[in-house]
Amino acid sequence: MGGAGICLTDLVVRYLTESGHTAEGRYDGPSGLAAARDPRLDAVLLDVMPPGTDGVEVCRTLRGEGVDVPVILLTARGAISERVAGLDAGADDFVRAVAVAHGGAVRADNAGGGAVVTLDVPC
Template sequence: MRVLIVEDEPKMAGLLRRSLVEEGYAVDIASDGAEGFGAAMSRAYDAVVLDVMLPELSGFEVCRRLRGSEVWVPVLMLTARAAVEDRITGLDDGADDYLTKPFHLKELFARLRALIRRGPVPRPAQLAVGDLHVDPASRRCWRGEEEVLLTAKEYSLLEEFLRRPGAVLTREILLEHCWDFAYEPRSNVVDVHIRTLRSKIDRRFGVRSLETVRGTGYRLRADGGRADARRR
């Protein structure tokens, strides 16, 4: 197993390297963000241990660029910053786990083993079908270059469709994933929200991507939809 450590503090980098080598890992060291990004892009690692506070590029930016380049190597972020906002930023940027300094080496080893067992799992920074895309971190939506303003519920519905393009989602599935248990299954709340969502992402752009499957539910066309000359 080969691990990349991106850490600018020589003592910490040396400690991690010696400890991981003793655990049987092959270890490479990068001392700044740009070097770490280049190393992760050029070689297939089983995991990356990535400090947040780095010269050149921050750990957040390194992680964003890796995920933007569709490099899904498991990333464990290290930081002395314990603020909840920093942990959220790291995870939203594509990190798989987060460990705050100071930490126990045994915990770091356990977290690395768990990430390596999981292996690379694609987690795109954005979800897209055709020119319709959303950013799960900011919960924003665009059709082409134009941003589409959605309510929280409309966004939840659209993200569900974008995660399963081409699949027919029944009203029951949408209720289960986008509403709490207080809603009556026979309610038309799904249909009402689908109509408003369709008007925002399709009709105003002259596109038909969100289809009704009669008697079953709804489907987001996997090809992104087609132009509707009538602009309904």
Template sequence: MTTKILLIEDDIKLAQFIEMELTCEGYQVSMANNGLDGLTQARQDPPDLVVLDWMMPSLTGVEICRRLRSTGSLVPIILVTARDEISDRVAGLDAGADDYVIKPFSIEELLARIRSNLRRIRKEDSNILHFEDLSLNLSTREILRSGKAIELTVREFELLAYLMHHPLQVMTRDQILEKVWGYDFGGDSNVIEVYVRTLRQKLEVDSSSRLIQTVRGVGYVLRLNK
């Protein structure tokens, strides 16, 4: 799958040069020439990485960082700027930027920073399960839906993780009992229904769409009904 990079830069000549170099490296590049358009693109078609100028019309790069992070976006952001004071770097990083490139810069440095940040996020992603607007971090046990944290019990987490490991696959009640509760489970046979009901209540706060569907007589499937 081609890596998507969003380039937000108001200097047209510089933006075109960076776009050409990134395209030659095999990246799929989309561009915005002001902060507001860039923020809109980042939200409507989330990229794999953002290269972001600090000083731009409508919204600064720092403000874009803040707004993306406030909605739960974890996309890697490389902030590009002529500001080289320590206080400026701290401000950019505190706003949510992952990395910092000072103008003027060599394209080789920018490409290296992009590769480094993509490697980091891919390593982290190996521990994160995604389905629609739901994410589950196996390492930190953090669950987010549309950027909002959801608190689950240990068993609720294990049940959701099992379903997210098998999206769009109908899992039978026996399979769920075996994998989530264990081979020697001898409790109430309705325990799955109870936990699914609780999970749905927690996942569907704010009228979010249902993700755990019942397949009558068989089991459950993680699927968005449209």
């Protein structure tokens, strides 16, 4: 974690952990992609704009490899075109970052409540 304080990834991981889920954070697209390939995962939360590879591309890659874990894309923006691109890439849902903690936990519960990988920009 870098200089300014807690980042979204850390908040989401903390919230999910305190809600009884197993959660891990990754801070860039390439490491998130590698972690998201783990067959034990129940759900993956992907930031649309992490460093390296963006979340939409990570999702597209996972789907192209036949990984069928539920994918929820997170964004601070709400453009319809961004949502469409994410869903076209194979995402199961799209959540605005302002609602991510509660919404992510609810969606994780619906996905089975196990391990969740979260991605975001570096802190």
